[in-house]
Amino acid sequence: MQFELEIIKFVPPGDGFGVYHGKAVVVPATVPGDTVRVFSLKENKRVISAVLQEILIPSPERCEPACPHYQNCGGCSLMHLTYERQLALKKQMLIEVLGSNGIEWAPAIVPSPEIFNYRYKIRVRCEDGRLGFSERKSNRIVEIPGCRIVTPVMADTLKQLVLLGRANTEFHLLQSRKTGSVAVSVLEGKDLVPLPGFEPSVVEDYGAGPLILHSHGFTQANPFITSAIIRDLQAAARNSDRVCELFCGCGTFSMALAGSVSRLWGYDISPLSIRTAKENFQRQQLDHGDFSAGDLNRLRKLPPADTVVADPPRKGLGNHVCQLINRSTAGKLIYVSCNPASLARDIRELTGRGGFTLDELTGYDMYCHATHLELLAVLSR
Numbered sequence: 001m002q003f004e005l006e007i008i009k010f011v012p013p014g015d016g017f018g019v020y021h022g023k024a025v026v027v028p029a030t031v032p033g034d035t036v037r038v039f040s041l042k043e044n045k046r047v048i049s050a051v052l053q054e055i056l057i058p059s060p061e062r063c064e065p066a067c068p069h070y071q072n073c074g075g076c077s078l079m080h081l082t083y084e085r086q087l088a089l090k091k092q093m094l095i096e097v098l099g100s101n102g103i104e105w106a107p108a109i110v111p112s113p114e115i116f117n118y119r120y121k122i123r124v125r126c127e128d129g130r131l132g133f134s135e136r137k138s139n140r141i142v143e144i145p146g147c148r149i150v151t152p153v154m155a156d157t158l159k160q161l162v163l164l165g166r167a168n169t170e171f172h173l174l175q176s177r178k179t180g181s182v183a184v185s186v187l188e189g190k191d192l193v194p195l196p197g198f199e200p201s202v203v204e205d206y207g208a209g210p211l212i213l214h215s216h217g218f219t220q221a222n223p224f225i226t227s228a229i230i231r232d233l234q235a236a237a238r239n240s241d242r243v244c245e246l247f248c249g250c251g252t253f254s255m256a257l258a259g260s261v262s263r264l265w266g267y268d269i270s271p272l273s274i275r276t277a278k279e280n281f282q283r284q285q286l287d288h289g290d291f292s293a294g295d296l297n298r299l300r301k302l303p304p305a306d307t308v309v310a311d312p313p314r315k316g317l318g319n320h321v322c323q324l325i326n327r328s329t330a331g332k333l334i335y336v337s338c339n340p341a342s343l344a345r346d347i348r349e350l351t352g353r354g355g356f357t358l359d360e361l362t363g364y365d366m367y368c369h370a371t372h373l374e375l376l377a378v379l380s381r
Helices: 083-100 152-162 223-236 252-260 271-283 318-327 340-353
Strands: 002-006 009-011 015-020 023-027 035-043 047-057 108-110 121-127 130-134 141-143 169-175 182-188 191-194 201-205 210-214 242-246 263-268 289-293 307-310 332-337 357-364 374-380
Touching: 002 015, 002 047, 009 083, 023 035, 083 108, 083 340, 083 357, 121 141, 121 152, 130 152, 152 169, 152 182, 182 201, 182 210, 210 271, 223 252, 223 332, 223 357, 223 374, 242 252, 252 263, 252 271, 252 289, 252 307, 263 271, 271 289, 307 318, 318 340, 332 340, 340 357, 340 374
Parallel strands: 023 047, 108 357, 242 263, 242 307, 263 289, 307 332
Antiparallel strands: 002 035, 009 015, 015 023, 035 047, 121 130, 121 169, 130 141, 169 182, 182 191, 201 210, 332 374, 357 374
């Protein structure tokens, strides 16, 4: 179904909102003040999810996207706004999500020092030799020559991957900002494995010492913002002596704190991440880190740490891990999150039953031109 619509406001996480025949309509890549023609993708009794087909009357807030693929590609969703307006919108949406969960806070948003060519990690899909990102609200592939958010070195690597002629798979690429080298992995069945002919890992340094990072493991995409988060995390943990890191990955945060604490414990469900964390510590001749692989939802008790650091996936800590923290000896929690909704839910549990108080909350623009925010919350009791 096609219809015309006036966009009247933004709704989380940053989509345009209008009303059509009494139903709410949500349209990505639109701005309050736009009059647009849209196509309905999904509809229920109250909400229509639609995609933009044509801008009939542009809003004064709208700017020309810097990428020619923007209207089709699902990699970016806010490039029709100036960067300053993007940051203001992200702050507005964050305040609304926190407020709906009873948290009255207006966090500062740390901008990315680079807003183009800032992505040092990407995942691309390949079908019948065509390589690219998923189309907006679709599984179709949009080929991305001249992508504005990946680095030039990554763009050259993508050209090499096209020549391989692979079909129906995906590639994960990770570039080191420190060395410029690129690691590539490929999805084979359900497993992500290093791609022959390319490096399996890179060495990166976010300002706290060299780290081995794998393209087939978890790594943040924007090293400029990752470095900023690490600096703030180090400041938040400056009086800590024994630290327990939950969802520790390859030990990025543990390594950042290793020089100022006497003992570290790290937990992650990924055996690869734990092996890498141990290797990162051994390379720096550190012997005060104890890393364990396993499901945190099966852990019965946390070690005697005075500070807990957590960087969970989008679903957040969850009830069991919150209870572990509430029952622990920790007087401080440093919580890194990529999802304001799950963070707010967990903060309610930690402050309600755990006796914690929210002391600091900061947003970081990890993904410029997209609606996502990385967050760092500091709680104490």
